[in-house]
Amino acid sequence: MNKKANYDDASHILVVDDDDRIRTLLKRYLAESGFRASIAADATQARSLIAAFDFDLFIFDVMMPGETGFSLTKFVRDISNVPILLLTARGLPEDRIEGLEAGADDYLSKPFEPRELLLRVNSLLRRSKPAQLSRKEVQFGDCNFSIGRGELRKNGELVRLTAGEASLLRALAQKPREPISREALAQQSDAGMERSVDVQVTRLRKKIEEDPRAPIYLQTVRGVGYALMAD
Incomplete structure (x- = not known):
């Protein structure tokens, strides 16, 4: 092609x-x-x-x-x-x-x-x-994510993402600070199922958050889904 x-x-x-x-x-x-x-x-x-x-x-x-x-x-x-x-x-x-x-x-x-x-x-x-032209990059804390390239950097260092993690973060980064349902995220990303979205979010938090148990940037929106709290 x-x-x-x-x-x-x-x-x-x-x-x-x-x-x-x-x-x-x-x-x-x-x-x-x-x-x-x-x-x-x-x-x-x-x-x-x-x-x-x-x-x-x-x-x-x-x-x-x-x-x-x-x-x-x-x-x-x-x-x-x-x-x-x-x-x-x-x-x-x-x-x-x-x-x-x-x-x-x-x-x-x-x-x-x-x-x-x-x-x-x-x-x-x-x-x-x-x-x-859509937003090319989003910044949250020490992290910078390129939507087009699917690359995450923390303090300037490249953070390795799986294809599923990159697609999920890209989906969230398109609508920064806006809650997105698990169903929509599953359809848009490579997660496939809503339960898989939760697994991918847990993995991403370990790479993004200082304390994954108390997330600041990749937040759960109760009754809805998730939101990326970009700067």
């Missing part, structure tokens, strides 16, 4: 499609092309992720059970200018018009060539880059 160029930090893309095979293929292809990709099976799951994390681009399937991609597009456009690419199995002109009227930035009919999807994604990101 050709790696994505001209982006210091990997852009974060949310793919929403009720077809498990398509979701999995798109996530793998985008990851191999240098992007960070999250997936959701429906609009309800997508709304939860959108509330918890910052994204640089959305890819929505139009025809989904329950809430359609058109409705989800309208929801996003009311709260954000993040570019939206719609996917549909129907290439009817009226569908394209409805999607664009809802606020979509581009439209791609299924089946599509992965290379064309990548070209459209890069084009949308280039146009939106000035408005979509």
Whole structure:
């Protein structure tokens, strides 16, 4: 796969499609092309992720059970200018018009060539880059975490993180000081299950906190989940 160029930090893309095979293929292809990709099976799951994390681009399937991609597009456009690419199995002109009227930035009919999807994604990101640059680094105490590189330094020294720890810390760092649910963290990070999130948090605290039993920076928010108390 050709790696994505001209982006210091990997852009974060949310793919929403009720077809498990398509979701999995798109996530793998985008990851191999240098992007960070999250997936959701429906609009309800997508709304939860959108509330918890910052994204640089959305890819929505139009025809989904329950809430359609058109409705989800309208929801996003009311709260954000993040570019939206719609996917549909129907290439009817009226569908394209409805999607664009809802606020979509581009439209791609299924089946599509992965290379064309990548070209459209890069084009949308280039146009939106000035408005979509996300926070690159967060500081908390003696620690500095690079969101793009997934690197943690404490007092200037590199701290070794597992892939799971890095993905969890990246998810928390995107929304500093804001509580994020265990469910959302499990979907976004490599933890997989909510219980695994707790395990990863315990490990991270040992690397971040002076006293892991009395955490200052990686705090538990009772009844919600966790929050990274960045400076």
